[in-house]
Amino acid sequence: MPPGPQTVAIVGTGLIGASLGLALRRRAPETAVLGADADAAHAAEALRLGALTGTGSTAEVLASADLAVLATPLDALPALMELAAAHVRPGALVTDVGSVKGAVLDAARVLPQTVRFVGGHPMAGAAVGGPEHADPLLFENAVWALCPSPGLGDLAESAPEALWMVETAGARPVVLDADRHDLVAATISHLPQLLAVALVETAAETGADALGLAAGGFRDMTRIAGSPFSMWGPILRDNRTAVADVLASFGDRVGALRRSILDDPTALASAFEHAGQTRAALPSSSKGFLAPLADVVVWADDRPGFLHGLTGTVAAAGLNLKDAELLRVRAGEVGTFRFGFETAADADRAVEALTEAGYRAERRGEG
Numbered sequence: 001m002p003p004g005p006q007t008v009a010i011v012g013t014g015l016i017g018a019s020l021g022l023a024l025r026r027r028a029p030e031t032a033v034l035g036a037d038a039d040a041a042h043a044a045e046a047l048r049l050g051a052l053t054g055t056g057s058t059a060e061v062l063a064s065a066d067l068a069v070l071a072t073p074l075d076a077l078p079a080l081m082e083l084a085a086a087h088v089r090p091g092a093l094v095t096d097v098g099s100v101k102g103a104v105l106d107a108a109r110v111l112p113q114t115v116r117f118v119g120g121h122p123m124a125g126a127a128v129g130g131p132e133h134a135d136p137l138l139f140e141n142a143v144w145a146l147c148p149s150p151g152l153g154d155l156a157e158s159a160p161e162a163l164w165m166v167e168t169a170g171a172r173p174v175v176l177d178a179d180r181h182d183l184v185a186a187t188i189s190h191l192p193q194l195l196a197v198a199l200v201e202t203a204a205e206t207g208a209d210a211l212g213l214a215a216g217g218f219r220d221m222t223r224i225a226g227s228p229f230s231m232w233g234p235i236l237r238d239n240r241t242a243v244a245d246v247l248a249s250f251g252d253r254v255g256a257l258r259r260s261i262l263d264d265p266t267a268l269a270s271a272f273e274h275a276g277q278t279r280a281a282l283p284s285s286s287k288g289f290l291a292p293l294a295d296v297v298v299w300a301d302d303r304p305g306f307l308h309g310l311t312g313t314v315a316a317a318g319l320n321l322k323d324a325e326l327l328r329v330r331a332g333e334v335g336t337f338r339f340g341f342e343t344a345a346d347a348d349r350a351v352e353a354l355t356e357a358g359y360r361a362e363r364r365g366e367g
């Protein structure tokens with residue numbers, strides 16, 4: 001891992017900022033992490049949770065930083081770039097966590113030549129904001145997109161602090177250009193957010209009885225429908241061109257599905273088959289699209305302490321759980337858990353230890 005900075009400043013200590021602080025404090029306790037927030041209660045809460053080693057005004061923390069992370073909603077960034085231009089020390093690196101990158105790289109042009117900027121976007125989050133929902137493991141195994149300013153070249157040479165931050169947070173850096181990032185984010189993040197909203201609105205328009213009948217599929221597809229507009233409004237504004245293009249292509253696809261439902265069952269079947277194959281090829285066990293983890297599936301028992309015993313067995317075998325997911329559960333019925341391990345050997349050992357302890361556990365997938 002590249003060497004870390006002495007002092008990190010996090011401006012905006014909400015969900016993402018405080019989660020990053022918690023992860024850095026855990027993995028790099030020698031690094032000072034200073035925080036500032038327009039809402040003093042958020043900075044105080046992040047400090048109380050142990051995500052920060054100190055707090056100060058935005059200008060103060062920016063002036064102390066070797067690495068400054070802007071973790072506010074997107075609409076605050078242009079003014080914060082001006083503040084960073086006035087206060088960040090020469091030689092320091094500035095980054096952000098915003099969900100759109102082209103507009104942020106434009107705003108970063110006010111930084112002086114002596115201050116480097118790399119746009120960042122962790123591909124992990126939650127539908128609720130605020131430091132009270134912070135989680136040190138939020139970024140574990142997630143992809144973290146990095147979009148360097150023009151002229152920076154290889155980040156390992158020009159901005160190792162950015163790679164250090166991502167890796168220390170437990171995430172996997174993916175370097176790409178801002179335009180490509182914004183088109184991909186429009187497709188795999190901004191479109192799904194809009195579809196979740198549209199699905200709920202469509203069902204609500206059909207009537208309360210429709211929502212009452214909704215099953216797991218509707219729930220899965222609409223989990224993010226309630227994400228805060230205070231975050232999504234600026235995202236959709238800053239990425240409106242790419243989002244409008246992606247919505248138009250999606251509209252064409254919906255139109256084609258409608259035509260094939262009415263007159264072309266073969267085309268409909270082939271769309272299902274192609275989508276099924278494409279979806280199956282996604283590594284289910286990593287949060288992003290990089291190297292998959294090795295999976296173990298464990299059948300749940302409806303008894304108190306089940307999960308505690310399960311994770312205890314894995315820990316007692318000296319194995320490091322990288323990811324966990326409840327796969328199927330309905331009220332009053334048992335489900336299955338998927339556990340992800342870094343290597344196939346770890347996953348095999350977990351199956352052995354769990355089976356010995358009386359659980360039904362199996363390896364899944366080829367990983």
Ligand SMILES: NC(=O)C1=CN([C@@H]2O[C@H](COP(=O)(O)OP(=O)(O)OC[C@H]3O[C@@H](n4cnc5c(N)ncnc54)[C@H](O)[C@@H]3O)[C@@H](O)[C@H]2O)C=CC1
Binds near residue numbers: 037039231
């Ligand atoms: N929540 C999510 O799932 C993800 C969010 N992001 C991006 O991260 C950014 C932050 O999101 P969250 O942490 O979820 O939001 P949040 O609402 O939990 O935190 C934002 C914090 O910034 C503070 N703030 C607002 N304006 C400020 C200013 N001018 N100066 C200092 N502090 C200010 C707020 O008081 C709040 O504490 C957004 O730009 C979003 O695009 C990226 C990936 C995932």
Ligand SMILES: O=C(O)C(=O)Cc1ccc(O)cc1
Binds near residue numbers: 123127189
């Ligand atoms: O909760 C989820 O599944 C998300 O997809 C969260 C999320 C929201 C915004 C981003 O820019 C990145 C990730």
